[in-house]
Amino acid sequence: MASTRLGYLAVQKETTRAVPVKPTNFIRFTEGNIEHSQELIENNPIQNTRWNSITPVQGKIETNGSFKLDADTREMGHFLLAGLGNVATTNSGSLKLHTFTTANRLPSLTLEQLQGNSQGDDYVMSRSFGVMVDQIELSASDGLVEMNVDMKATGMFLKSNLLNAETAGTNVSIELGSTEGILATDSVVITNTTGVKETATVSAVTASAITATIASSYLAGSKVELAPQTPAYTNPQSIFSFVHAKFQFGTNLTTAASATEENVENWTFTCMNNLEERYGSLRATPSVIAEKGAGAMLKYTKFFETRVDRDRYLDQTRQACILTLELPGANAHSLKFEMQDLRFTSYKMDTGADDVYVAEMEASCFYDQTSGQAIAIKLLNDVTSY
Numbered sequence: 001m002a003s004t005r006l007g008y009l010a011v012q013k014e015t016t017r018a019v020p021v022k023p024t025n026f027i028r029f030t031e032g033n034i035e036h037s038q039e040l041i042e043n044n045p046i047q048n049t050r051w052n053s054i055t056p057v058q059g060k061i062e063t064n065g066s067f068k069l070d071a072d073t074r075e076m077g078h079f080l081l082a083g084l085g086n087v088a089t090t091n092s093g094s095l096k097l098h099t100f101t102t103a104n105r106l107p108s109l110t111l112e113q114l115q116g117n118s119q120g121d122d123y124v125m126s127r128s129f130g131v132m133v134d135q136i137e138l139s140a141s142d143g144l145v146e147m148n149v150d151m152k153a154t155g156m157f158l159k160s161n162l163l164n165a166e167t168a169g170t171n172v173s174i175e176l177g178s179t180e181g182i183l184a185t186d187s188v189v190i191t192n193t194t195g196v197k198e199t200a201t202v203s204a205v206t207a208s209a210i211t212a213t214i215a216s217s218y219l220a221g222s223k224v225e226l227a228p229q230t231p232a233y234t235n236p237q238s239i240f241s242f243v244h245a246k247f248q249f250g251t252n253l254t255t256a257a258s259a260t261e262e263n264v265e266n267w268t269f270t271c272m273n274n275l276e277e278r279y280g281s282l283r284a285t286p287s288v289i290a291e292k293g294a295g296a297m298l299k300y301t302k303f304f305e306t307r308v309d310r311d312r313y314l315d316q317t318r319q320a321c322i323l324t325l326e327l328p329g330a331n332a333h334s335l336k337f338e339m340q341d342l343r344f345t346s347y348k349m350d351t352g353a354d355d356v357y358v359a360e361m362e363a364s365c366f367y368d369q370t371s372g373q374a375i376a377i378k379l380l381n382d383v384t385s386y
Helices: 076-084 253-257 310-317
Strands: 009-011 031-043 055-070 086-091 095-103 107-117 123-140 147-151 155-157 169-175 189-193 197-205 209-216 223-226 245-250 265-272 276-278 289-290 295-303 319-326 334-350 357-366 375-381
Touching: 009 076, 031 107, 031 123, 055 076, 055 123, 055 155, 076 086, 076 095, 076 123, 076 147, 189 209, 245 253, 245 265, 253 375
Parallel strands: none
Antiparallel strands: 009 107, 031 055, 055 147, 086 095, 095 375, 107 123, 123 147, 123 155, 123 265, 169 209, 189 197, 189 223, 197 209, 245 319, 265 295, 276 289, 295 357, 319 334, 334 357, 334 375
16 A cells, blocks of 8 residues: 655756756655646537537646645745745855745746655656746744645646557657656656566657667557656755744834834735636646736734734734744754735734633735835755755
8 A cells, every 4th residue: 555655746946937857856745746637528419318428528637736844944945936936045154045035927846746655556656847836825823834835837747658569679769648748868667558567768858759778569558657766855854833933023124123022823924926827729738827916915813912913903004024933053044034014904803701812913915115025035044056
């Protein structure tokens, strides 16, 4: 029986959007996957029968999903870059400071996922390309800080089939139903319809064929899948919990930076790209994934002590907010959210018998004309670049 603990997730930023690359950054995660949802169009002409479904026709394929992971100071940077778009890296002592800001055009990722045991037959390999981050959410209550990433992919390679019978030989051109997602130098597993299989190295790829040296002959319809990589996790985890969070508010970022820390509970920061999938003639999966209006919001609860938060909501005055997550010790990794213009859009304080009063706050991040941005996320770690 396949175990979910035996899989892996690898990511890599693409040089050109929707042109796949080999993912070599292995990311620890707790759950998630990119789903391959095939639409089946039911044709139902009048045909002297009462039965509705007559002819099945392949329709569009949706390739989107989400991943949940602990907020690791090294690994989260790949998703922050994909979700915001710009990064500037500078030296900060022995560490690197990566400042992420919003870009008008987002980069894309290639994701590779193994589900199951690569040493047996009970596994699935997938490679998603042109992956765009639709939404990033970081949150904490009284445990670890969690990161949820929603994604939309341009396409996915799961498997393909031989269009013709192929004879064993050197540098054989193997025609496939689809090669999109396969790269030269990839290892693929070819399985005959009779059950014979081997692992071969791809030396070239075209739109309709791969070139590889094969030791066995294969019948038309034989299956081709990606061979799993051997994942490498070179660094121990470096993750935040709720105790590492510090909230500061002020009229601007300067005053917020020197303000007294406020006690915040059950917080969630969300950054949204509102991506739209567009289907066209290139493929059954989306031909284009387009950026629409971006936004960010902050939600949290607070034990009610004063009317300050109520007044912030009623007055609709600008509040800058700095949320800092910092690990203890020398050369500590940290994550800082700088929200330039925070406007509270919701304030609620429910009443219940023998309950304490807790205020529930919700605020939107507005664009600041002076700085030319709404948010900046600053990640301090020992990663050279993203």
